[in-house]
Amino acid sequence: MANIKSAIKRVDVNNKKRAQNQAAKSDMRSQIKQVEKLVEANDVENAKTALRKTTQTIDKAVQKGLIHKNNGNRQKARLTKKVNGLGA
Template sequence: MPNIKSAIKRVKTSEKRRALNASQKSALRTAVKSADVAIAGTDAEAAKAALIVATKKLDKAVTKGLIHKNAAARKKSRLAKKLNALASQA
């Protein structure tokens, strides 16, 4: 444990940020996974709604610096591609 006051504060703030980042990243992964599951199902409307939620979470994660913008673009693109394939089948 650090002795210097500023270092103590740094440890506290970094721990708070780490916990917040972990929580947000977990919520992001959950949204992407639920969109993937919805797309794998048969209901196109539910899949579309899940894709919108996942897209919002991905965009928010980019603005907060949780993930790189190209990683978010790649994930959104892949989900949209799967949804379009589902729509073309029906």
């Protein structure tokens, strides 16, 4: 364990940030699963609304550095493809 005051503070700050990042990432994953569930149920309107919200969440995660830019783009592309497949 750290003995220096600044090191103790860094540990606390890092733990707090890690908890926030994990919560944001978990929320993003939950939203992705929600969209996939709506696609499975063939619920076009709700899937499109959920996709818009999920896209914003993914973009925010990329912006914060929680996931890589390419990972975010891949997730959005896959979800969009699934949702657009419903309308056809």
